Amino acid sequence: MTDAELLAAIGEGRIGALRELHKRHAPWLAARLAHRSSDRTLVEDALQDTFVAVWRRASDYRGEGEVAAWLWGIAIRKLIDRVRRNRIPRLERPSVVESAEDVVLAGIAYGDLGQAMARLSPELMAVVQARILDGLSTREAARLLKIPTGTVKTRLMRAKQIMREQLA
Amino acid sequence: MTWHVDESALGRYREGVIDRVAAASLEAHLASCEDCRRLVVFDHDWLKHSWDGVAGRVEPGGSGVVERTLGRLGVPDHVARIVAVSPALRISFLLAVVLVMGFAAVASGAHSPGGNYRVFLVVAPLLPVVGVAFAYGRLVDPAHELTMVSPIDSLRLLLLRTTTVLAVSITVGLVAWPLVPAPSTLGFSAWLFPALALTLTTLALSSRFAVWLAGSMVAGGWIVAMLFALSRGFEAFNTRAQIGFVALAALATAIVFASRHQYDREGSPR
Numbered sequence: 001m002t003d004a005e006l007l008a009a010i011g012e013g014r015i016g017a018l019r020e021l022h023k024r025h026a027p028w029l030a031a032r033l034a035h036r037s038s039d040r041t042l043v044e045d046a047l048q049d050t051f052v053a054v055w056r057r058a059s060d061y062r063g064e065g066e067v068a069a070w071l072w073g074i075a076i077r078k079l080i081d082r083v084r085r086n087r088i089p090r091l092e093r094p095s096v097v098e099s100a101e102d103v104v105l106a107g108i109a110y111g112d113l114g115q116a117m118a119r120l121s122p123e124l125m126a127v128v129q130a131r132i133l134d135g136l137s138t139r140e141a142a143r144l145l146k147i148p149t150g151t152v153k154t155r156l157m158r159a160k161q162i163m164r165e166q167l168a
Numbered sequence: 169m170t171w172h173v174d175e176s177a178l179g180r181y182r183e184g185v186i187d188r189v190a191a192a193s194l195e196a197h198l199a200s201c202e203d204c205r206r207l208v209v210f211d212h213d214w215l216k217h218s219w220d221g222v223a224g225r226v227e228p229g230g231s232g233v234v235e236r237t238l239g240r241l242g243v244p245d246h247v248a249r250i251v252a253v254s255p256a257l258r259i260s261f262l263l264a265v266v267l268v269m270g271f272a273a274v275a276s277g278a279h280s281p282g283g284n285y286r287v288f289l290v291v292a293p294l295l296p297v298v299g300v301a302f303a304y305g306r307l308v309d310p311a312h313e314l315t316m317v318s319p320i321d322s323l324r325l326l327l328l329r330t331t332t333v334l335a336v337s338i339t340v341g342l343v344a345w346p347l348v349p350a351p352s353t354l355g356f357s358a359w360l361f362p363a364l365a366l367t368l369t370t371l372a373l374s375s376r377f378a379v380w381l382a383g384s385m386v387a388g389g390w391i392v393a394m395l396f397a398l399s400r401g402f403e404a405f406n407t408r409a410q411i412g413f414v415a416l417a418a419l420a421t422a423i424v425f426a427s428r429h430q431y432d433r434e435g436s437p438r
Contacts, residue, residue: 018226022218022219024205027210030210034184047218048218048222048225051226066200069200114192114193115189125188129188
């Protein structure tokens with residue numbers, strides 16, 4: 001069964017299909033969420049919220065694009081909800097940063113854009129990650145990162161400027 | 169896709185010891201490559217625990233069918249959800265109702281004809297009261313938190329749940345009634361009117377007390393009153409008594425309406 005077929009079965013109320021979808025996607029979603037929040041509990045809760053939402057809203061999937069990407073769109077927003085509800089602010093911080101040369105990814109060439117991104121400060125990178133890579137709105141990014149929306153905008157502008165200069 | 173992630177990079181990604189550019193391209197790849205997603209290692213206990221959490225939240229009623237059906241009938245989502253998760257629809261409550269009614273029906277039939285049908289009439293009207301009293305609250309309600317944040321006020325919620333509980337109880341009662349060797353002068357209303365009166369009295373008392381307390385008071389009062397009446401030979405289920413139950417139900421409804429503003433969100437229905 002493909003993921004899209006699983007979603008159709010979930011739409012018909014088949015819990016087994018949800019379980020299979022969870023089995024396929026929970027591990028990588030959890031890993032990716034953990035890169036957005038260091039709070040283990042928040043990540044676990046957001047992950048569960050995601051599949052509960054899928055159970056209720058499976059029919060919202062329009063059959064366009066990867067199911068995985070659609071799931072991530074839900075997961076990151078559930079994480080934002082959880083972060084917002086949580087009283088104690090926790091910000092994702094990259095714990096250890098390796099040099100790009102140390103990382104061997106078979107076949108991947110980082111290219112100029114990757115080099116440009118590597119120059120960004122963690123604050124700017126976090127905004128680029130939220131707004132560009134995760135596709136969040138300014139307001140959503142602000143909630144996730146716990147900074148004002150104005151700051152998201154200025155940081156994104158600055159990040160783009162730095163990357164443009166790197167690429168020029 | 170011309171390349172795939174290697175497992176050591178995935179391992180570093182999971183441990184958070186990977187530079188952010190590599191992390192970003194790995195994430196982009198994972199979102200579009202099923203084969204590589206399968207390489208993400210995970211703990212089986214963790215997966216099961218996570219799934220249990222999801223399962224506990226999506227099927228507290230045993231299935232999502234009720235919710236979906238209500239949704240198709242035009243009931244708003246949040247209302248359908250609350251009705252669907254109310255304990256009345258949980259298998260355990262249904263089983264309890266069936267068992268108790270069955271037991272009461274058998275108990276009333278096991279003795280001389282016409283002698284003990286009152287057992288059923290004393291026990292069965294309490295079932296919806298118990299259902300309502302415990303259909304609401306942190307201890308018994310898996311969706312309590314959901315309930316508290318729902319855009320729906322406490323009284324409406326209580327009425328919704330009461331309706332659900334009554335629907336379940338009355339259905340089972342209708343099935344059980346023919347098994348009860350009651351005199352032919354007594355109709356199903358001999359059970360229905362006391363049940364409605366007690367349930368509505370519970371609701372009325374809930375404007376001042378926690379629902380479980382209101383339910384306990386009504387149940388206790390009913391049992392004492394019935395024991396007293398039966399031991400003195402009063403007929404508690406004849407036509408005149410039924411008119412009394414209807415009057416009590418009407419009075420309780422009036423009280424619920426008059427004190428409708430006292431069912432505040434955080435307040436009485438605890």
